[in-house]
Amino acid sequence: MQIVETTNEGLKRAYTLTITAKDIETQIDAEVKKVAPQVRMPGFRPGKVPANLVRKMHGEALHADVLNKALRDSVDGLIRDKKLRPALQPKVEMIDGYEQGKDAQLTVEVEILPDIEAPSVDGLKLEKLNVPVSAAQLDEALGKIAEGQKSYKDAAKSKKAADGDQLIIDFVGRVDGVEFEGGKAEGAPLVIGSGAFIPGFEEQLTGVKTGDAKTITVTFPENYPAEHLAGKEAEFDVTVQQVKVPTETKVDEDFAKQLGFDGLDKLKELVKGQLEQESAGLTRTQMKRQLLDTLAADHDFAVPPSMVEAEFDQIWNQLTQEAAREEDPAAAMKEIEAEKDDYKRIAERRVRLGLLLSEIGQANGVEITAAEMQMLIQQAAQQYRPEDRQRFVDYVRSEPMAQAQLRAPLYEDKVVDFLFDKAEVTERDVTREELEAAIEAEEAAPADVKKKTAAKKAPAKKAAAKDEEPAAKKAPAKKAAPKKAAAKADDGEAKPAAKKKAPAKKPAAKK
Known part of the structure; x- marks a missing residue:
């Protein structure tokens, strides 16, 4: 293999590599001898097919495989001989005009890692x-747990619903007078002020009482996940089964045991x-x-x-x-x-x-x-x-x-x-x-x-x-380098072979 350096500027290097036709032919001969015992052909005993017939039958495929391997080996040899440490995967291209039986030429462009003197770790x-966790912080955290475990009790029929109250409702939604999928429910719990429903829904239920029926009009947000509803105006017929008010949740021994603990401590x-x-x-x-x-x-x-x-x-x-x-x-x-x-x-x-x-x-x-x-x-x-x-x-x-x-x-x-x-x-x-x-x-x-x-x-x-996340990749001393680095060139011939791909990730669950 012949190597000619064409660029040496800063961290950039470029080379022209020449693989002689003789070297390629020698490798093809070796490959023919390797595969000949496995070739089957009518009129010949297994393993006795002449090499010239093997070459005639499989020459094109063998030549492509040998050329691919020669390209990879040449780039690996370049990196090894020149003691290069590639920053990213080298760019490898065949020079136009290659024909079987002639020398193969390719260009290799690569950025190398800088030589860094290992810094002293002394004196940092x-x-x-x-x-420290204060008593106030602990009480606040326990209060949030209690808030999440909040329970409700039935309010008097005359009670008007306010922020923090829970409603048990039936509703039917329509767009342009037509019911839509997901727009109907019975016995659905809704805490006013929770923001659980689309904007405007909860606010219009403030003041309702147990047994009330009300029709409210809302507009779905433009970025609503269901595209057929995004930006659309809808009417909901709502029936209030029950207005409920929150009950006080005490953080005590009984509360801790309800959560599955031996006690409050x-x-x-x-x-x-x-x-x-x-x-x-x-x-x-x-x-x-x-x-x-x-x-x-x-x-x-x-x-x-x-x-x-x-x-x-x-x-x-x-x-x-x-x-x-x-x-x-x-x-x-x-x-x-x-x-x-x-x-x-x-x-x-x-x-x-x-x-x-x-x-x-x-x-x-x-x-x-x-x-x-x-x-x-x-x-x-x-x-x-x-x-x-x-x-x-x-x-x-x-x-x-x-x-x-x-x-x-x-x-x-x-x-x-x-x-x-x-x-x-x-x-x-x-x-x-x-x-x-x-x-x-x-x-x-x-x-x-x-x-x-x-x-x-x-x-x-x-x-x-955020600057606390450097692009840290372990750079082995000779080959693979930081940040998507690899010393090997693409598995390429005149047209690089397709690289293996990782399987597609499973889709995120729909909300």
Whole structure:
């Protein structure tokens, strides 16, 4: 194989590879000898078909297989010989004009990972903000549980329904005078003020009494899931079977036992544990952002543009999807468009931090075990229909890139935990409000966006841009690299063969 380097600029490399016709013919001869014993032909004993007849019968198919393998082996050999670390999958193309019996030429374009000196993990200092669970917080949480277990009793027939009261109603809905599917029910419970029914429905039932009949008119929202009803005006004939009022629910021993606990102390113990777990999650988020800001401030190196572009595309796709769900999609889209450059900087920050975490992990022996990888695959398989799960498992096991994508979040968490253990951590008790404010302050001004002339807080709903989630992919020393990386070229001949696809995920349940 002949290799000619055509581009060497920054992290970009390009090569022209030539596979000689002689090498291709040699490999075809070897393949003929390999398959000849398995070929059956009338007039010949099994395994005795002459090689020239085998070549005549199967030459085209053998040539295609050999050429595909030669392309893959050539790209693998290039990466190995040049000691390249691809950032993403190399782009491989056959040069036009290839004919059987002649040399094959292909171009390989690849962006490589930067050489990063593993940063020192000594001297890190972090502050851990703890939120002790107060008696008031515990009482509030127990009160919410009691609220969710609220019961109702029949009110006097003269009682007019008000917010918080429960109605037991029969109703029939019609659009243009015609009943529609799902628009009829008997004995349906409805709490006024709950927002359970379409806007305007509950409000028009305020003041009704037991036994009342009333016709109300409402308009279905434009974004109503049932398209045939979206934006349509409808009339509902409603009969009130009963008006009920809420009864007081006391948080006591009997209440705890109704929920299946041995007593109130056991219920409090569980609720307190849940509150502590929620706070621990927020504490970790705040510590992680401190850590990432520290790493980002101390390291600045070139990152592969293709990785940044891929990361930005993910951020932008999520943002545009969220904007489309807002009340005013056009205004929401205009807002994120105005901050597009900021999100590009965040994408670059994510990629840089991902590479940095990967380098730290490799330098310090952080690994994902086979058992952990198996668990990740099985968990991911649950997103698919039962009949597709094994096919998904087989796909992941055969695709290094799919494995890297599954492995990445857990690997990042393990590296972060490793750095937490190495850091000098001081602790401080704060309220939950103070902890949430600290997190919001970090979100509003990530390290790479703090230099903006006008510091703007990212809208709360723009979750895609949260900077605590770097594009961390474990980059093995020689081949697979961060963020959808793989050292192998496409399984290609003159026209690349189709790659295996993961099965389609099971659809989300309809609401």
